[in-house]
Amino acid sequence: MSAIVENVVKDLKQLEDLLVQCSRCGTCQSVCPLYKKDRQESSVARGKMYLLDALLEGQIQKAEEIQQYVDYCVLCGRCKANCPSGVKTDEIFLRARAILRQVKKLPSWQKMVLKVAMGQPKLLARLAPLFHMGVRAGAKQVEDGVFKPIGLFKPFIGEMADRHLPEMAAEALTKKYGGFNQAKDEKMRVIFYPGCATTLIYTGWGEAIVETLLYFGVSVYVPEVNKCCGIPSATMGEMGLYQQQVGENYDY
Ligand code: SF4
């Protein structure tokens, strides 16, 4: 067993109490969108936890393969919501991703995006029209609002090349709603933190939220600068960066 795998096994021991709660009943099979797509036991929560258990028990040592299976989860939470034993699958997979990150580091370009780009929310909002054009030029639409990378970009984005991309908004939500939005007959005031996704991608949701609140007499303050909430870092197993980004939001 290599030193890295030994370390991974040692760290996975922290998850033992959570893993043992799975009764292997298989209810999660019926709700997992990935299992529905490819019918592989390794795609479903039960299968992933079985593999983590096997690594923990020293029955298998191919930590890199297990990392791939654990990374192959959209963290939708359907398995947790439907689990009769109340297994905290979301917590298990997030923590397992962070532990398994020791085996295969995140590609440097992805780390750079997390650190630099996500740390520059003002710049990101300004560049929104550019992202919009970039997705339009470098990807083809496979469904309404869903794109897949093509051609020139593919070699630069590694495994992301097979992923679907959402359509980026032509302009950031903060361009129209950033700052204080005064309701006509004000009854109360709120702060709405849209985060990066609603600021740059799902701007229609943000617009609907602000307009609905204004309609009901609620004035809305939308911060001009929306720091990253840290979720992208957490889902990629970069827990150190995640904690740093959460801390920055508290200070802000
Ligand atoms: S995670 Fe829950 S639903 Fe899935 S096999 Fe384990 S106990 Fe059953």
Ligand code: SF4
């Ligand atoms: S969280 Fe992952 S394993 Fe659970 S249902 Fe969603 S995709 Fe499947």
